[in-house]
Amino acid sequence: MKTLHKYLTLQVLASLLLTVAVFTFVLLLGTVLKEILMLLVNGQARIGTVLEAVGLLIPFVCVYALPMGLLTATLLVFGRFSADQELTAARASGVSLLSLVTPILLLSLFCCGVSAWFNMDLGPRSRVAYKNLLLSARNDLMNIQLPAGRPIYDFPGYIFLVGGNNNGNLDDVRIFVLENETNVAYWLHAPRGRVEMNLTNKEIYVRLFEARGLTKNGQILSFDEVPSPNLYPTNTAVVRYEPKIDDMTFWELRTKAASLEQVALQLRRDLERLDLPADAGQSSEELRSQIREVEKLIGQTRSEMHRQLAFSFACFGFALVGIPLGIRVHRRETNIGIAIALGLVLVYYSFIILGKSLGTRPEFAGYLIFWLPNFIFQAVGAVLLWRANKGI
Numbered sequence: 001m002k003t004l005h006k007y008l009t010l011q012v013l014a015s016l017l018l019t020v021a022v023f024t025f026v027l028l029l030g031t032v033l034k035e036i037l038m039l040l041v042n043g044q045a046r047i048g049t050v051l052e053a054v055g056l057l058i059p060f061v062c063v064y065a066l067p068m069g070l071l072t073a074t075l076l077v078f079g080r081f082s083a084d085q086e087l088t089a090a091r092a093s094g095v096s097l098l099s100l101v102t103p104i105l106l107l108s109l110f111c112c113g114v115s116a117w118f119n120m121d122l123g124p125r126s127r128v129a130y131k132n133l134l135l136s137a138r139n140d141l142m143n144i145q146l147p148a149g150r151p152i153y154d155f156p157g158y159i160f161l162v163g164g165n166n167n168g169n170l171d172d173v174r175i176f177v178l179e180n181e182t183n184v185a186y187w188l189h190a191p192r193g194r195v196e197m198n199l200t201n202k203e204i205y206v207r208l209f210e211a212r213g214l215t216k217n218g219q220i221l222s223f224d225e226v227p228s229p230n231l232y233p234t235n236t237a238v239v240r241y242e243p244k245i246d247d248m249t250f251w252e253l254r255t256k257a258a259s260l261e262q263v264a265l266q267l268r269r270d271l272e273r274l275d276l277p278a279d280a281g282q283s284s285e286e287l288r289s290q291i292r293e294v295e296k297l298i299g300q301t302r303s304e305m306h307r308q309l310a311f312s313f314a315c316f317g318f319a320l321v322g323i324p325l326g327i328r329v330h331r332r333e334t335n336i337g338i339a340i341a342l343g344l345v346l347v348y349y350s351f352i353i354l355g356k357s358l359g360t361r362p363e364f365a366g367y368l369i370f371w372l373p374n375f376i377f378q379a380v381g382a383v384l385l386w387r388a389n390k391g392i
Helices: 004-041 046-084 087-090 095-137 250-273 276-309 313-327 335-358 369-391
Strands: 159-165 169-179 183-198 203-215 219-229
Touching: 004 046, 004 095, 046 087, 046 095, 046 313, 046 335, 087 095, 095 250, 095 276, 095 313, 169 203, 203 369, 250 276, 276 335, 276 369, 313 335, 313 369, 335 369
Parallel strands: none
Antiparallel strands: 159 169, 169 183, 183 203, 203 219
16 A cells, blocks of 8 residues: 555656646746746846846745646546556555545645735735735836937936847937926937946946037037936836735734724724705715625635645545546546646636635625635545445
8 A cells, every 4th residue: 555655656746746847837938928028028027136026936936836737737647547457456455545635635725825926915015015015026227228220218317229139239329408307408419329237326427439429409419429418217206116915924914904894893883973954865875885885895816825725635626526526527638637627727716716706795795606616626535536446
């Protein structure tokens, strides 16, 4: 038994690592192409910043990749185990299926604990850190590269237009110096230029070579070398990402829900004590509207708390379903197992989407929908496992 347990556990672990890596890569790909690489192409981020952003996204993506990976791993391993007649040999030796899969079920419970950590703490914190990193990359002084081919309005009092930018070496530079932030006082044009930065003092200088210019009065300007005034971008203020409800940890959500309930309670007390003449009923209606808005926020907050908790148990339900389904499919092909896994994940996530859509309607108790797929998958998986153990 120890040999069989070790063999199956190692097989599932190896498949789990591989499938989680694949799903993580697939889920990361869309975000990386949409947000991160765009910053790199625009010169607003360095390779180190891109790698850091990808690293921060991995825990958030693992919230979804881990349950999907475990489901796929159980389908693949037990499909091969059944197709290679290894399950028949184990049964012929007097080993029941339930005793055979006990380590895998224990592994799924361990994955539930890891998933809870991802769902309730690490994933949301990594997501917020990733958002702050993107804001920092867009606003970091040392990453400003004067992108070529479009007007640049990031510097107060100036408009820049650069024909080419090769690591700070500029071609075909045009600078329009503004008067009262609207009128052009004079403009300069130079075939060559260079960006010079003083990161310690947070200063940017653009040095122009063979510059020519024209004032609004028609006076012609000519310079062999022009150091432009210090340019401080308007978008370098420290900006922090304010987490939305979907990006909060479980403990932050609990604190937010408690504070919102205190606000709702105070509003109800104010409404009860309200003693206004008949023509001042609008104030009472405003209070009721505020109470509805606060209750809506409370519903969203508690709905997200239930989602994080319920989704943490997805690994156990997926393992219960994946083991007997893999045996019944009785196939060694990887594509069959992945197709079944994707179909089951789609069914599971449809409940999550439905629950989130009802999160703003407290009267429907949408948070209960988050728990429904767990009960369904665990009940169906238990029945299928029992039938597979009986050979039905």
